[in-house]
Amino acid sequence: MGIFDESKQKRKQLIKNRNILQTTYIPDQLPHRENEIRNIVEIITPSLYKNKPSNILVTGKTGTGKTAVLNYIGKELKKEDPKEENCSFIYVNCEIVDNPYGILFNISNQIIIDQNRIPPTGWSLDRVYDTMISYIDKENKVFIIVLDEIDRILQKNGDDIFYFLTTMNEILKQSKISIIGVTNNAKFTELLSTKIKSRLGEEKVIFSPYNAEQLQNILRGRAELAFDTEIIGDGVISRCAAISAQDSGDARKALDLLRVSAEIAERNGDTSVTEAHVIAARNKIEIDAVIEVIRTITVQSKIVLRSIIELHEKKDIITTGNVYSIYKENCDILSANLLKEKRVADLISELDMLGIIHARVKSFGRNGRTREIELNINKDIIDFVKKDELFEPLQKHKSKKQTTLWKEQEDNKKV
DNA sequence: TGTCCACTGGAAACGGTGGACG
């Protein structure tokens, strides 16, 4: 008997088809999005006849299927026009590339396939824009450009690029482009200038969150492809659906929950997935997500976070200025370079947006107006942060301080 | 009632990095 046999036996594959549950998988069927699909299809159908469709703004919370629906429509559009004679579908995720050059680069190189590709950096924006236009016009067709997570660009770079893109049609002679903006920020349009607001939002499609019942259907559909259904215990799917429905109707979360539950069951060597696994999965996902975020923040952010933790442990009120003075000490001990107040304040806002802390502006009357900060992570994660090797000098320093203190006390006793 | 604190939030500018191009 081989030494792996027992372990192999134990690790019975519960998941038959793993990639079905991965977030990158695009399903062939998207239940409960029939109306949205029909709407969008109706709007973009003119592109099959080389006419420019209206621009569309798609809004809806995360995990409501926006990306899945648009990719699905893109696939189907290609089926209608396999040689892309009349229209091409271009998808850009602005969360991954969020600077103007990157976006134009990305769009252009889905169009330009010969040796004249645009380099990933180096050109002036004007030059990129001009070559892009000439290539687009040469193709003599309609380009449907999906900008996913479009709010990212605006946040970081303002709306210049939207102006670029929406005025391009006035210069193009043969081809046309049509923009589909995707955002999970319902207030996105309020942040745009009126001109661009009306151009980008010629048509609007709203994706509402799924309810528990709809999530159950979605999960069932996937589960059938990914597992032998009998290994999924009673109530597992409804439990996953209920949890995710309560917390913003996010299908991605629901699917993650199901996948991680199965993975946990598998690792435990259990023969079926039960509700207990779902509960365990929920915790694991939550913790993993936070740890992943903390792992990827910058050194400076970590020092700021560490300073907040120190104040938290001293049970002091945590304010921006408060954090800054501890931060200053820590930078000194760690011989990290010291940032100015403003930047640290901005880093605090970033930590807030990441959900690691909770910071809201509060007025303390005569004592000024500043952020009051609360830590939003549990003890284990606090320990995880403190254990970071970056802080080793700090641990030494603090314990040295403590031992000297202790020594002094001892000495005092002796005297 | 007004003052004034300790910042906030927005914008512009800066310096360093790195690619293209002539």
Add this chain to the structure above:
DNA sequence: CGTCCACCGTTTCCAGTGGACA
């Protein structure tokens, strides 16, 4: 090479601002 340009993280500047206290 030097020049131009974009990007990023950061600094500098500045006009607000909610509310305890005089």
